[in-house]
Amino acid sequence: xxxxxxxxxxxxxxxxxxxxxxxxxxxxxxxxxxxxxxxxxxxxxxxxxxxxxxxxxxxxxxxxxxxxxxxxxxxxxxxxxxxxxxxxxxxxxxxxxxxxxxxxxxxxxxxxxxxxxxxxxxxxxxxxxxxxxxxxxxxxxxxxxxxxxxxxxxxxxxxxxxxxxxxxxxxxxxxxxxxxxxxxxxxxxxxxxxxxxxxxxxxxxxxxxxxxxxxxxxxxxxxxxxxxxxxxxxxxxxxxxxxxxxxxxxxxxxxxxxxxxxxxxxxxxxxxxxxxxxxxxxxxxxxxxxxxxxxxxxxxxxxxxxxxxxxxxxxxxxxxxxxxxxxxxxxxxxxxxxxxxxxxxxxxxxxxxxxxxxxxxxxxxxxxxxxxxxxxxxxxxxxxxxxxxxxxxxxxxxxxxxxxxxxxxxxxxxxxxxxxxxxxxxxxxxxxxxxxxxxxxxxxxxxxxxxxxxxxxxxxxxxxxxxxxxxxxxxxxxxxxxxxxxxxxxxxxxxxxxxxxxxxxxxxxxxxxxxxxxxxxxxxxxxxxxxxxxxxxxxxxxxxxxxxxxxxxxxxxxxxxxxxxxxxxxxxxxxxxxxxxxxxxxxxxxxxxxxxxxxxxxxxxxxxxxxxxxxxxxxxxxxxxxxxxxxxxxxxxxxxxxxxxxxxxxxxxxxxxxxxxxxxxxxxxxxxxxxxxxxxxxxxxx
Numbered sequence: 001x002x003x004x005x006x007x008x009x010x011x012x013x014x015x016x017x018x019x020x021x022x023x024x025x026x027x028x029x030x031x032x033x034x035x036x037x038x039x040x041x042x043x044x045x046x047x048x049x050x051x052x053x054x055x056x057x058x059x060x061x062x063x064x065x066x067x068x069x070x071x072x073x074x075x076x077x078x079x080x081x082x083x084x085x086x087x088x089x090x091x092x093x094x095x096x097x098x099x100x101x102x103x104x105x106x107x108x109x110x111x112x113x114x115x116x117x118x119x120x121x122x123x124x125x126x127x128x129x130x131x132x133x134x135x136x137x138x139x140x141x142x143x144x145x146x147x148x149x150x151x152x153x154x155x156x157x158x159x160x161x162x163x164x165x166x167x168x169x170x171x172x173x174x175x176x177x178x179x180x181x182x183x184x185x186x187x188x189x190x191x192x193x194x195x196x197x198x199x200x201x202x203x204x205x206x207x208x209x210x211x212x213x214x215x216x217x218x219x220x221x222x223x224x225x226x227x228x229x230x231x232x233x234x235x236x237x238x239x240x241x242x243x244x245x246x247x248x249x250x251x252x253x254x255x256x257x258x259x260x261x262x263x264x265x266x267x268x269x270x271x272x273x274x275x276x277x278x279x280x281x282x283x284x285x286x287x288x289x290x291x292x293x294x295x296x297x298x299x300x301x302x303x304x305x306x307x308x309x310x311x312x313x314x315x316x317x318x319x320x321x322x323x324x325x326x327x328x329x330x331x332x333x334x335x336x337x338x339x340x341x342x343x344x345x346x347x348x349x350x351x352x353x354x355x356x357x358x359x360x361x362x363x364x365x366x367x368x369x370x371x372x373x374x375x376x377x378x379x380x381x382x383x384x385x386x387x388x389x390x391x392x393x394x395x396x397x398x399x400x401x402x403x404x405x406x407x408x409x410x411x412x413x414x415x416x417x418x419x420x421x422x423x424x425x426x427x428x429x430x431x432x433x434x435x436x437x438x439x440x441x442x443x444x445x446x447x448x449x450x451x452x453x454x455x456x457x458x459x460x461x462x463x464x465x466x467x468x469x470x471x472x473x474x475x476x477x478x479x480x481x482x483x484x485x486x487x488x489x490x491x492x493x494x495x496x497x498x499x500x501x502x503x504x505x506x507x508x509x510x511x512x513x514x515x516x517x518x519x520x521x522x523x524x525x526x527x528x529x530x531x532x533x534x535x536x537x538x539x540x541x542x543x544x545x546x547x548x549x550x551x552x553x554x555x556x557x558x559x560x561x562x563x564x565x566x567x568x569x570x571x572x573x574x575x576x577x578x579x580x581x582x583x584x585x586x587x588x589x590x591x592x593x594x595x596x597x598x599x600x601x602x603x604x605x606x607x608x609x610x611x612x613x614x615x616x617x618x619x620x621x622x623x624x625x626x627x628x629x630x631x632x633x634x635x636x637x638x639x640x641x642x643x644x645x646x647x648x649x650x651x652x653x654x655x656x657x658x659x660x661x662x663x664x665x666x667x668x669x670x671x672x673x674x675x676x677x678x679x680x681x682x683x684x685x686x
Contacts, residue, residue, distance in 0.1 A: 061104060061111040062092075062118055070119035074134050078103060081142045084127060091127060092116045197281070197297050197309070200267045200274040208268035215265050216395040217388030217420070218258055221381045224249070225262050228354060229270045232306050246376040247345060248355035250314075252362040253381030256421030259358035262381065263310045266356065273307040275300065279316030279357075282336050290317065290336030298343040298353070305352030314357040320366045337366060345373045383419055385514055386412055392420050396427040403443045410444065414451050414494070416512045426450045452509075456501035463500045472537060473498045473506045474630040475623075476547055479536025480508040480529060482623045483615055485641055488650045489525035496626075497635040505547060520568045523558065528608040528615075530555050535612040536623065555608075559601045569600045619645070 065073075070093060073079060078099040084091040094116045095103050104111050121127045127144070134140040200208050215222055231238060231245045238245065251259040267274040275297065282290040301307050311317075321334050344355055357375070359365065369375065384392055390412040397408070415423060429450035434442040452459075465473075477496050484490040491510035498506040515522070534548035562568040565578045572593070579588045587594065616623055622644045629636050629644075642648075 061106075061115040063104065063115070065117050065119050067119045067121055070117060070121075071130060073103065073117060074131070075139050077139050079134075079140050079142060082131060082140070082144045084121065084124070084144065084146050086124060086146055089120050090118055091121045092118050197275040197277040197300070199300075200276060202271055208264050208274070210261065210264040210268045212265045212269060214395065215258060215261055216391040217384040218262070218381055219388075221251070221253075221258075221262060221379050222265075224377060224379045225266055226269075228308075228356070229266055232270055232272050232308070232354065235306075245352075246354065247373060248357070248375040249377040249379055250362065250370070250375040251356065251358040251379050251381055253360060254383055254419060255360050256419035257381045257383060258420045259360075259381050260312055261420070263312070263356055263358060266308060267310070270308060273301075273304040275307065275309045277311060279311055279313045279318065282317045282340075283333065288332075288335070290332060291339035294336060294339040294343055301353045306354075307352065308354050308356055311355070311357040313359060314369075315359045315361045315364060318357075318359075318365045318369045320364055337369070341366075341368055341374065344369075383417060384423075386416075389415055389418060389423060392423045393427070396424050400427060400431055401441045403441045406442075406444055406447070411447055413511060414448065416514060422454065425454060429453055452501070455509075456504060456507050458501065460500040465500075465505075469505075470498065470631060471627070472541055472545060473547065474627045475536045475540050476533040476545075477506045477508050478623050478627040478630055479532035479534075479612075479616060481626060481636075481641055482536075482619050482645070483532035483612055484508070484510065484529040485645050485648060486615060486619060487525040487529060489519075489522040490529040491526065492648070493638050493641055495635060495637045496630060496641075498630050499634050504550070520562070523562055523568070524604075524608060527555050527558055527605070528612050531605070531609045531612045532616065535609060535616055539613055539616055540624075540627075555605055556601070559604050560597070563600045563604070564597050569597075569604075571596055571600050 070091065073093060073095075074082070076099075078095050079093045080096040081094040082091060083094075094114055097108060097113070100106070100108055100111055100115055103117065104115060124146075131140060131144045212222055212226060228246065228249055235245060251262060253259055263276070267276065277297070282293050297309065301309050317333060317336050317340065319333070319337075321337065355375070362370075362378070370378070390408055393408050393411050397406075411426075415426065418426070426447065427450075430442050430446040433449050433453075434446040437446075439446070477498055481493055481496045484493050491512045494509040494511050496506075496508045501507060530551050533551055534544060537544050537548070563572060565576055567574040567576055577587070577589050577593075589597075625644050626636070626641065629640060
């Protein structure tokens, strides 16, 4: 329980610092003043004035009579004062005190000092004529007056009501927008320029529980980030040699690779305050708010230095400034960026403040933001390779109840190109699939089904297809499988299915080699394998269908990339026309070059298409057997293709890496080609 002392300082009720013998406890229990009660009183007063404002001078009994009776009372001399209301057509006659009993049959004690009778009059002219005649006869010595009901109040009310309404709405908006500080809500609108960064501190409410142990893979990125934490924990170790602590580090990589997770690990490991916010938090509809929030953020950071500021998705505010104002440059965003540049490395100093940021679009960031002195380091957080995926799987498998026979190496091989977020999704989806089937543990089949579900979509076994369509799809997918199996650099096949998934009617699943560089021959083999489906349709059905649209799209993009960007054309060798300018609207080559690029693309695709048809004709019997098997079983695996075409004479780089890793993990295991460990890749892939 807390109470307020006379100086508005809060102290525990049982604290030992209160003066002995003081009697402030009783005084401090006064209720705090609240503007809500003022609003209620004003509302009640306005309501009362609205409904009874014109009758505030009433201090007596009233009686409704007909206009004829009213005239009789006036003619008998009972009227003391007559007041008419033109709005509602009523007239009030206030009775003289000596005639109160004649009219009301009661005394002054019961009726009050100013009782009156009320009647409706036909028109103001007739009422004026009647009252004038009675004044001439001496029956009425007072005067006739006119007034409007609630006239004065209603005029004031309707003049002030819009202003009062605006004030009330404004106060409510400010209270909603307020953060509870400053002027108790009334001044909270002025906090719109305050930074919205979330402060993470050791022992605080928002303390991060993530450490570097929770970040699997990304060894090089994790090492660089760990150095930043070491800079802050032990700066003397580096400054003694004359070095300076880096001012900023930019985490760059595809979505889902763990950039924000690394930042959370820094917040959990560092013993310094950690300010976290998103780049979009600087953006606001009010002009100048973004720059104000940048200033306030760095002001708070300087007060708590040494500390770390983390800005997630910095491309929302750090996009390259437009060279031409007519190209749609955002002045508010650019002013925010200018303020950020000034605070990071301007005339002032930010000693002990390290900036961390994350983005997956580093190519569109302003060059001034990326220069040394602002972001001294660019830490690339790439997609995990085979061994890193294995480590990520082990992290996400910890909370799951998995089968003891689960092969983590198999899962790592089946997920090429998957990010850490994708692997986490695979593990969660596998657990859901196992629970859906009532299993007690998550098995290998659940994980493989989860991979298929995420990559290809949900199976649609209820989709109705004719036998001719089913045969065409089988020939198409068998064409992909046949060519990829018989080309050296094509991706190794895992399985082929004609069960519809998502928007696809069939699919061939491969295990792409994880290459650092790709040669022209490797790209051409992949292009040929991609065109195998359309070639098989034309050769063995006599017509082509719309099922190859996705294949043609991929092949066309690949061919244009090889010729226009990679210089892999005989007619345009060693030329790259890639333009990284965001606001460039012109091609960096002439119309003649564009025509030549189109010709080379057509030539390259045509050559590979003819190559695919020639290879399918050579392997006609195996292709037909593969298509028949697909129609019969709908799903076939690499071992089925191997039974038809024989073992592939080429070993993929992925297999070599896996064999090397297994030899390092089990150095005493004899090199037996028939052992389960060495043959599991081809025989138990799926």
